Amino acid sequence: MMRRSLSKAPNDSRTARWLRAGRFSLLATGMVTVMLVVGAGSASAKAPIEGVWSFNGGKVAIQAQPGGTFVGTVVSPTKFSQCYHPVGEEMWTSITLQPNGSYWGLHQWFFETSECIRNPELGLTAWRVQEASDGSRLLQVCFSEPSSKSQPTIATNGASTGATYGCSESGRISALPAIEPTEVGKYVSFPDNGSCFGRRKMRIHLQDPVNDPFAKIVIKLKSGKVHRRAKLKRHGSKIVAILNLRGLVRSTFKVTVRFTTVLGTHLSAKRTYHRCATSPRPPHKHRHHR
Numbered sequence: 001m002m003r004r005s006l007s008k009a010p011n012d013s014r015t016a017r018w019l020r021a022g023r024f025s026l027l028a029t030g031m032v033t034v035m036l037v038v039g040a041g042s043a044s045a046k047a048p049i050e051g052v053w054s055f056n057g058g059k060v061a062i063q064a065q066p067g068g069t070f071v072g073t074v075v076s077p078t079k080f081s082q083c084y085h086p087v088g089e090e091m092w093t094s095i096t097l098q099p100n101g102s103y104w105g106l107h108q109w110f111f112e113t114s115e116c117i118r119n120p121e122l123g124l125t126a127w128r129v130q131e132a133s134d135g136s137r138l139l140q141v142c143f144s145e146p147s148s149k150s151q152p153t154i155a156t157n158g159a160s161t162g163a164t165y166g167c168s169e170s171g172r173i174s175a176l177p178a179i180e181p182t183e184v185g186k187y188v189s190f191p192d193n194g195s196c197f198g199r200r201k202m203r204i205h206l207q208d209p210v211n212d213p214f215a216k217i218v219i220k221l222k223s224g225k226v227h228r229r230a231k232l233k234r235h236g237s238k239i240v241a242i243l244n245l246r247g248l249v250r251s252t253f254k255v256t257v258r259f260t261t262v263l264g265t266h267l268s269a270k271r272t273y274h275r276c277a278t279s280p281r282p283p284h285k286h287r288h289h290r
Helices: 002-007 012-043 181-186
Strands: 051-055 059-062 070-076 078-081 081-083 088-097 102-108 122-131 136-144 166-174 200-206 214-223 227-228 231-235 237-243 252-261 267-276
Touching: 051 181, 059 078, 059 166, 088 122, 181 267, 200 214, 200 231, 214 237
Parallel strands: none
Antiparallel strands: 051 059, 051 166, 059 070, 070 088, 078 081, 088 102, 102 122, 122 136, 136 166, 200 237, 214 227, 214 252, 231 237, 252 267
């Protein structure tokens, strides 16, 4: 029966039914595809806690991590209690969304001494994003001291319980910085390479990206077998890199800049330069004293 049905050409009505069935299958597949795309888009939507927040005179950037948690990294020094949290420190860790819309996690504490030594025991913390009357966002943060086992909680109306140290509010400054590789020229200023370079030292100027300063900068020179690394001098958000060009044998050299920001952006740039030809010095004439 199966062979006979396969060997016969289907009639027009059966063909129409098959075509309609195939069309329905394609439409169903397309609907599933659209649903998957929409689902992926909603899953990748930014959480309200992500962004750059003010905190005690400094700034903290909260960004998502693999596994669904969040981390708060200091991008401008902030003082909590009597000690400063430096740029690049992960001050808030293991931030996890709770069923009621708040977040629970941990805060980095210091021992209350003049040396400000980091306390290995972290403190239980809670966060909740609130909307102010003017439409702006506020981040409510409640802390328990590192010796406490009391988990702070923040209700939808902002009422808090269990915080042994207290609570504070942070204003949202901006979204997380999005630095594109094509924007490297905004942060690195090379000397002009349109003509030969005749100076003995080269200075390269760098500017920290807004709300995501440099965590690591490596600037190298290569000319034949000569490899050198620049010395860096920081003045606030501005950095000057100095390369020594003395003793280069070849007429050309390449400068490569690589940097990583506090929030993990990697960028690089390079330029090639030509040394100006130097004329030999005239022989020194000795003067004879009479």
